[in-house]
Amino acid sequence: MKKTAIHQTKRRDDPRWFNKWVQSPRWFLGFWIAVAVCLALYGLNAFFGRIHPGSAWGLGFGISAAVLFVAVFAYAVRRRTMRFRPGRTWYYLQVHVYGGTLFILLMFMHVGFKVPQGLLTWWLWALSLWVVGSGLLGIVLQKWIPTLLNSGLSIEVHYDRIPQLVEALKQRADTLVTSCDAPIQTFYRKHLALALARPEARLIYYVDITGGLHARTRQFDQLRALLPPPEQEKLGALQDMYRTKLEIDAHFTLQKALRWWLYLHVPVSILLIALLALHIFAVLYY
């Protein structure tokens, strides 16, 4: 069977949701085996030793978590290493996702599934949760938003081109309106000009990808009934522009989430690295 560029085997037998959420069944299975092994080790620890970060077991879990965290961090380095490329980014991504999730499990095992009481250790614990939580949120967004964008929009636009396209649309609408009668001009000035002026992010797109298109274009229908046929054509063209603008807004809103979740994830990850380094130093020093 032919493999794709990312070594992903095409899987027709698996359920659709599985195909959507799991890129590689092998990694997925490997992850759950690793989880089972970790939990078994924790069980052995509970049976044969004491649960404590400083015990041999606890230190083992902690060191494993730290090593895994470094491996997970390698993805960020790999993405920015354009000239020297050790391995495919896809593998780094799998390690990033599954390793990151396993990291939080090992971290919990390290602290015995308790909340640490020290200031530094509490922040390590909390930031680890935050980083892994925001990472998982990122995965959900990256799986869900493209599907959502695909589900009810007629165009696709690049996030960074949106201001330029909106500006182009606005110019076209302005040009068209100058040739229209007074009712359309008034309608445009009162109801559309502001909406077409700039990209607008609205939460409605998360629940309705059309952004309430029918309700918003109802005014066009009411006005159309009052206009002569040539003006109706111009109003139709204006309505098309408005609909396209709403779709661009949908892209703007949802793609923005794809861009901005990283702000939840990356800066805190860098802080976490600093804290982890401090924690390792403190453990070795004291």
Next chain:
Amino acid sequence: MKTPDDNKKGFFSHLRLPVSENYVVPGARKAMFFAGGLGGIVILFVVTFNVALQRGTLISNGPLSSNHALFGEDCASCHTPFDDVADDKCAVCHEKYGDEVGIHTFASHYLYRSGDFTRVVPSPDEVSCATCHTEHIGRAAPIAEVADAQCLSCHGYESFNKRHPDFHFAVEDIVDPANLKFPHALHVREVKSYEELADIEQTCLYCHQPDPDGRNFQPLDFDRQCDACHLTVSTGTPWLPVSEGALTEVPAVLPLETIRAQQAPGTRWANYMNPNEFQYRGESVRKRPLYHEDPWILENLRRLRGVLYPTQGLADLLRASGDVDPEDARVLYEEAITTLRDYAEALRARPEREVQDELAAINRLLALVEERLRDPYSPLDETRFAIGAAELNPALPPEQVNAYRLFVDELTAPCQQCHLVENATLMRVQAEQEALARAEFNHGAHIIHRRCLQCHTAIPIQQLAATETAIDSTRDHAGIQNLPTVDVCQDCHDTGKASNTCITCHLFHPDKSQRSNLLLYLKEE
């Protein structure tokens, strides 16, 4: 102005929106890395400042337990950079005047009240204090409560309910060291009748009187428990031959008058003893009534013992045999010092200056010995009191030895109703009733759940006391340790029932005697 139609790259959507003329490069999002990097640098700076100037409290893994809280201001009081927490740091306070067998050492743990120094064999499994007593887990953390896993890392059984060895006395079938002739059932029967008690277990409490805290029982005491029935006014010695001088030829007793006249050390009692308690018939004497630890009997016994064992040394200062557990040797020293003080007291009435000077020197010496005795780390050698080790008088022919021994039995016949006499010495009674040497037991905590005879079943007291027949001495004698085996404890102490952790019953550091000896801490180095 450029229109979409001028675009050479093409259009998309039915509105013919222009395709980008150039490759769209996403924004660098440097702010994201800048924020994270800046935050990281700030944290590193703050923590470095904290470590350098504020003793690193920020990087502590958690608050210290309440007892150690004040050390939190100075990490170095416990920690050594790039090393484990050394036991020496703990010993600064906990073994302030410790030695090789300090109370918190493994050596002390191996001994565990046994006094058996052959047990003190260092193990590779020994761990540091901090391994078991985990710190930095909260102000209220009970750091003395060590998990079973720590104990089981050395002790080879799974838990209290799985492969825990039975009690030492049960495994070894050790006889009760009470050194008394005591059938329980007979006494239960008598006490029940005498006190008109309905509940047989109330008779137990007639003799076994609880400590104020209810954990254990007070030492048995003749005056409290036995006096009502034993050594009544009619009890007396048999007629015994009297000797007026040395006892080396024929075994005999010294009459009261002779002892008074000799004014020997430790015989001041003779001045206060009633002569009417002695009846004379020819060359024989009988003393009636008798007292517990009757000084006339003990003095004569001591003299007879001196004939049989002339080299008994320090044991001569004891009132009973010196066979105590090694860890109780202090009792022997205290008893010997009391005797010496008594001897010294006899010199007080002597007017000679040189005698008084000697007396002052003796008192100073005794005070010094007592002080050393109070020091828990003074080495004690109880073997000096071993009477059995003393040699028989080689000058005595065997028939004379026998004669002396028979005479000792005759003299101590009233004592031997209850006591054992060996080597012309009354065997020391084990008055303390604590039997579990390596574990702690609280009777008060158990009596609510179980009655006395539900656990103490080795002697069938209830069954034997109910009959009117003679007591079966094979089933009821003082040597039987009427104590339960471990399976009786395991009935209730099990997972899901009463606590079954190691520290429920055991102490890792068994010697609690010096833990609150404040004088150790006030003493100058």
